[in-house]
Amino acid sequence: MQYLAGTDSVHTTAALCDYLEGRATSDDAVTVVATVDETTAPQDAREALTVAPVRLAGVGSVETAVHEGSPESVLPAVADEIGADELLVGAYSGNPAATATVGSTTTALLEQTTRPVVVVPIPEL
Structure with missing residues (x-):
């Protein structure tokens, strides 16, 4: 399986890795992309x-x-380029108290892609 993980911070990457640690195996590939805008x-x-x-040392x-660019434009393009089976992003709405919602970037990704998107909760620091 080819996973594409979009991140914007060390904290988000750690949460995405927590999700993948129980799923990704030595037969899988993970591409982690950070965007600069x-x-x-x-x-x-x-x-x-x-x-x-x-x-993710145990992953293949x-x-x-x-x-460079916004996550909502970069991630779908990279997903197409690498043939991602699943897209992973962190749940964040810009408001730490709003844990039941996702942010505008995740919403845009959900509207644009035909790939499965996993929205991983980001624990509080």
Whole structure:
């Protein structure tokens, strides 16, 4: 299985890895993508990607990449490029108290893609 995980922080990447640790095997591949736009600095994106190779050491292949652009435009394009079977994103609505909702980025992804999208809860710090 080919997983595509979209992240914007170390905390989100850790939550996505928690989800994958019980599912992804040595036969699977995971690509973790951080995007850089007006809301995410390049250093934050690079730091977000450092978690995955360590946490997912038992997975067959783990690749990371930083892409310029908004997550809702980059992630579907990368999913098409790599033939992702499943797209993973963190649940976040910009309001930590609103745990029952997802943010505008996740909503846009759900509206655009025909791939299964898993919205992973992000635990509070």
